[in-house]
Amino acid sequence: MPIRERGPVTSPASTSATLGDAEVRALRADFPILAEHVGGHPLVYLDSGATAQQPLAVLDAVDDFVRHRNAAVHRGAHTLAAEATEEFEDARATVAAFVGARPEEIVWTTNATEAINIVAYGVSNASVGRGGAEARRFAIGPGDEIVATELEHHANLIPWQELAARTGASLRIVHLEDDGTLREDELASVIGERTRIVAVAHVSNVLGTVTPVERIVALAHAVGALVVLDACQSVPHRPVDVAALGVDFAAFSGHKMLGPTGVGVLWGRRELLDALPPVLTGGSMITTVSLESAEYLPAPQRFEAGTQKVAQAIGLAAAVRYLEAIGMERVREHEERLARRLLEGVSALPGMTVLGPPAGVDRGGLVSLVVDGVHAHDVGQYLDEAGIAVRVGHHCAQPLHRRFGVTATVRASTYLYTTEEEVDAFLDRLASVRSFFRVAR
Numbered sequence: 001m002p003i004r005e006r007g008p009v010t011s012p013a014s015t016s017a018t019l020g021d022a023e024v025r026a027l028r029a030d031f032p033i034l035a036e037h038v039g040g041h042p043l044v045y046l047d048s049g050a051t052a053q054q055p056l057a058v059l060d061a062v063d064d065f066v067r068h069r070n071a072a073v074h075r076g077a078h079t080l081a082a083e084a085t086e087e088f089e090d091a092r093a094t095v096a097a098f099v100g101a102r103p104e105e106i107v108w109t110t111n112a113t114e115a116i117n118i119v120a121y122g123v124s125n126a127s128v129g130r131g132g133a134e135a136r137r138f139a140i141g142p143g144d145e146i147v148a149t150e151l152e153h154h155a156n157l158i159p160w161q162e163l164a165a166r167t168g169a170s171l172r173i174v175h176l177e178d179d180g181t182l183r184e185d186e187l188a189s190v191i192g193e194r195t196r197i198v199a200v201a202h203v204s205n206v207l208g209t210v211t212p213v214e215r216i217v218a219l220a221h222a223v224g225a226l227v228v229l230d231a232c233q234s235v236p237h238r239p240v241d242v243a244a245l246g247v248d249f250a251a252f253s254g255h256k257m258l259g260p261t262g263v264g265v266l267w268g269r270r271e272l273l274d275a276l277p278p279v280l281t282g283g284s285m286i287t288t289v290s291l292e293s294a295e296y297l298p299a300p301q302r303f304e305a306g307t308q309k310v311a312q313a314i315g316l317a318a319a320v321r322y323l324e325a326i327g328m329e330r331v332r333e334h335e336e337r338l339a340r341r342l343l344e345g346v347s348a349l350p351g352m353t354v355l356g357p358p359a360g361v362d363r364g365g366l367v368s369l370v371v372d373g374v375h376a377h378d379v380g381q382y383l384d385e386a387g388i389a390v391r392v393g394h395h396c397a398q399p400l401h402r403r404f405g406v407t408a409t410v411r412a413s414t415y416l417y418t419t420e421e422e423v424d425a426f427l428d429r430l431a432s433v434r435s436f437f438r439v440a441r
């Protein structure tokens, strides 16, 4: 079947070793939304940790696909179906290469939440005998332990609580030091002979803490446990090679890395994905079906039941090409510089407390803080009145907030398009929040 030529996809060309201010200002033109005004003020978008903005390369890739090649994949025999299938599988290969994986190890999901749930429910299915002999390696029950940490996003905590409740296994927690790092002593004492799964975030979405993944992998693998990495806040912001990290599964979301909403990724080592029982069942994930039973395809198709999110996957691949053209090490370094500016700026303001590691250690490009005497939601509204978008609340990490004795924080998060001027605009506005709410002169 003839596959028609596709037009070139444009991505920015990286120019110098560091992502300088001039280059950042230039690449902002690729993001139409950054020219928006809010309440008459230029938008200062400091909420990329929740959802990142999308460049024209992504918007155009999605638009071009939907206009010219839209069709269901792996089903039809016509030209559009073949083109859509090819582009969908190319997208998988692009995303795989970005994280050091093989294409067949990349499962498209709706988001990271779904990706983590696929692992948890797959283990659950194995635990009730589904998936045959090869799935038995995943089965857990009473006496077994699942380990998570106190800094997890709810997406990497509740699925394990539920798995424990369904199987009778116990959930154990590694707690935090005051500086937001994981307690080293507990890592070594909690991960033990009974541990079957260790679930941990690579970078905390609240504290910016970078967890010691290699050490966790060594401890877990020494006792035969699997490591599930929540890479939501690392893959978009720094070079990540999942195979080199040595984890067994990893999850991330497209919308946090310049891609569309509605697409995420579950990565798993090939032999694990092929053995894990599927969770969603139905069309497109089978080899043969009788009225009584079905045989499943190997990974990744066995986890991709139903009509797929084709345009979104293609958009995510365009986002990956955009990030690759910039260079992930430059993205990381740019955000590190902005985080330092944020941390130093906030520390210089009276009545503010920053949660998480200080400047100067490896950390994510976001800062969460508490303003003495002013609720985070009021701070957020005060910032919004000046066009500054931050996230306020518990950021889907209630146990973490409880650990630090607060119910809500204000989080400013950066990305490759964030400028120093935006950080300064945030700091300037923050400087007057306490006097505005009359808790300081």
Ligand SMILES: Cc1ncc(COP(=O)(O)O)c(C=O)c1O
Binding pocket: 049, 050, 111, 112, 113, 114, 153, 155, 156, 201, 203, 204, 205, 230, 232, 233, 253, 264, 396
């Ligand atoms: C660390 C972390 N894990 C998981 C998630 C869940 O991502 P999604 O809502 O895209 O599934 C997020 C999103 O905020 C996150 O920051």
